[in-house]
Amino acid sequence: MGIKNTLASIAVAATILVASTAARAETLSIVGFGDSLMAGYQLPSSAGFPAQLTQALQARGHDVVITDSGVSGDTTADGLARVDWSIPDGTDGVILELGANDVLRGLPVSETRSNLEAIIARLQDRGIPVLLAGMLAPPNMGGDYAATFNAIYPDLAKRHDLMLYPFFLDGVTGNPGLELSDGMHPNSDGIKVMVENFLPVAEQFVGSLQAE
Template sequence: MRAGLIGAALCLMMWGQAALAGTVLVVGDSISAAFGLDTRQGWAALLEKRLADEGFSHRVVNASISGDTSAGGAARLPRLLAEHKPDVVILELGGNDGLRGQPPAQLQQNLATMIDLSRDSGAKVLLLGMLLPPNYGVRYTTAFANVYKNLAEEKQVAFVPFFLEGVGGVRGMMQTDGIHPALKAQPVLLENAWPALEPLL
């Protein structure tokens, strides 16, 4: 009888711990998909280890796809929210929109939709901002950068102005293509995101 009660208590404890465990959903492009690297070496994988080291029970679901755009992310998000029921959604999209010269207004609309969908599902949102190289022209690069700033202010979401700070354009931090972060850059990306993410957990 006593053994049965102990077993039941242990089951309840394990159930309670599972119920308390949260989910962080990363919706991004090649930067978060660790293009050119083993995915276990990417910043999202390092995030899962950091969470465990810091005493958080959250799991990380990395739903990033290389080459994805904000439109692609917005189309995929409803299914991801329904499937994973995340507590926090990290949005790392827009770089491919910019590289393809798509209208900043469309990027802003897509990201706004993703923020609203995430919040409607009960999740908190972290928006990771991007900047474009200067060769795209001052007018376009400024409008592109303002998308993230404006959304952060309008939607009052956690925000990292430039996710590639200390990585983009830094010697040794990028792969040979000059577009994707190298292995040594992955911990830097995590450090860029962590201060804004931690309060959401």
């Protein structure tokens, strides 16, 4: 009887171990939530940021898929209006990239900040971690506007304990060889540079999701 009980205990323990291992091995589902910079304006989906970042992370051994939920032209207000239905249940994490169109339209910085904070709050209320991708105002917006706008992202990251990538277009802005003819959007090579620069923070974010 003792041997049977021991074997039964071993079987139960093995089942729990297998189940635990399977749970850890599930593919992480991350959503790239943003505007045309996330959507890959005028690029095939395979050349966009979510697809290229997925490939880069998988090449480094991470079992993760990043879904593209970027909409060209979206402001932070547009993002707030669609965040509840654009981020499906079961999402493990969100890369939040919005604000560039707010700057282009010269929208009040207070509105941009409020919208981003509301998006973050809604995601956190659902238990979805956020990696915040920052944006910088161009110099032609004026020093006061730029300083106030640029402070949004580090301030929100600190307030809500988020991982922050300070400038989503780092390494691309001002480099014509990495931009489309409009001088604003990255081409496929530009996306590649963005992914290379973003990868260390993305790996930290994936690691934090796996640790939960």
